Amino acid sequence: MSEIKLFSIKNDVKQLIPSEVLLEKELQNLIEDNMEKFFGVRFLKSEYVITNGRMDSIGIDENNCPVIVEYKRSSNENIINQGLFYLDWLLDHKDAFHMLVAEKYGYEYVKNIDWSAPCVICIASNFTRYDIHAINQMQKNIKLVKYKKYSNDLILFEHLNSPKVENIVHQKDLISRKNNNYKTHVEKLKTVSEKINILYDSICNYIESLGD
Incomplete structure (x- = not known):
């Protein structure tokens, strides 16, 4: 895993050393109060109680996809499995999320919710190489974010992975899409002109050249 070094360049150049780890509740409060600035996610609810958890x-993110944020409480906690459990629960209880959004933004906004790429953001002071390997094998939209606190007014978030996952579609959604002549992304590309395909490839190549 990469090592990030942070330096102050005002007056004399000085390396900043991470200070003590934030308490989990302190970190959670900080992120919930600034979730849109940190991660582009609009905060809905804290400590949301569900079945068995x-x-x-x-x-909800800028694309109107549901987002679950979990904070690692201890070094031996398996935050990834926990996040997967919550993600599966949310996909099976979409109405519960619809109610959360309706309470915050009104019932009209519910129709804008996009269930194609719900996400779990796992935040901790450290992750192991095995955590990252496990995420890459799962092909799930789970993001690992490592944080470091510097003095009293600096915090750094390091995104350790960039998940590449196909849209999540449940069986009942597949039946509905089939009945409505739904076409996949690949099928749509086969129907457009060569000029559009070349333009599409150029845009994809440019985006990928920007890195994570």
Whole structure:
């Protein structure tokens, strides 16, 4: 895993050393109060109680996809499995999320919710190489974010992976899409002109050249 070094260049150049790890609740409060600035996610609810568990934070991103945020409480906690459990629960209880959004933005906004790429953001002071390997094998939309606190006014978020996952579609959604002559992304590309395909490839190549 990469090592990030942060330096102050005002007056004399000085390396900043991470200070003590934030308490989990302190970190959670900070992120919930600034979730849109940190991660582009609009905060909906804290400590959302579900069957056999409780999601730390839940929100909706700029693409109107549901987002679950989990904070690692201890070094031996398997935050990834926990996040997967919550993600599966949310996909099976979409109406519960619709109610959360309706309470915050009104019932009209519910129709804008996009269930194609719900996400779990796992935040901790550290992850192991095995955590990253496991995420890459799962092909799930789970993001690992490592944080470091510097003095009293600096915090750094390092995104350790860039998940590449196909849209999540349940069986009942597949039946509905089939009845409505739904076409996949690949099928649509086969119907357009060569000029559009070349333009599409150029845009994809440019985006990928920007890195994570």
